[in-house]
Amino acid sequence: MPPTLKTTLTFSEKKALDPQQLLRLFQQAPWAKGRTLDEAREMLRHTDLALCAWDGEQLVGFGRVLTDFVYRATIWDVIVDQAYQKQGIGRALLTECESRLTTPRVRLCVRTDNGGAIRLYEQVGYERIDVWRGYYKDKADAIIMEKARNHGGTSQLHGG
Ligand SMILES: CC(C)(COP(=O)(O)OP(=O)(O)OC[C@H]1O[C@@H](n2cnc3c(N)ncnc32)[C@H](O)[C@@H]1OP(=O)(O)O)[C@@H](O)C(=O)NCCC(=O)NCCS
Secondary structure (H helix, E strand, O other), X not given: OOXXXXXXXXXXXXXXXXXXXXXXXXXXXXXXXXXXHHHHHHHHHOOOEEEEEEEOOEEEEEEEEEEOOOOOEEEEEEEEOHHHOOOOHHHHHHHHHHHOOOOOEEEEXXXXXXXXXXXXXXXXXXXXXXXXXXXXXXXXOEEEEEEEOOOOOHHHHHOO
């Protein structure tokens, strides 16, 4: 861990993030490697919540949420710079995303072979609710996970 990390690490919501910084992170994940600058810029423009973790000026973590702020919320693209992993940043990004949500539950999906991420999600309260066979480009399966947030009416918890 860089010696200054604990004092300089900050989290912010930033849709106007420089997409070049995001691509540097995306290069590190097989599922995001092929993404282009234009795609990342456009994706950020249409994303409801974009959460960033910074070490000073350097983007070291990212996660985003697509939501209607009433019924539905899904977290996507959680990623932490390899040099900064296993220091609690992924967990903190999830907390930052969830703290801005007003829906009674939140969902995300993860590859069945991504043991580290599955462990993280289970640790912070996500439960497996389904498996989508062949969901990813390379036909790998996705585990769909959900977390109830003790927020809002219970009728929404059982909607379609
Ligand atoms: C998954 C990822 C975001 C985790 O970020 P992180 O900052 O390293 O995670 P944290 O330090 O907050 O870890 C919290 C918990 O998750 C689990 N965990 C995280 N990474 C793990 C790994 N590689 N192996 C096993 N468990 C892991 C641990 O239980 C850990 O708790 P502990 O430290 O008390 O044991 C990060 O590994 C990453 O960016 N991976 C590549 C991108 C990716 O696959 N994202 C998920 C898309 S669905």
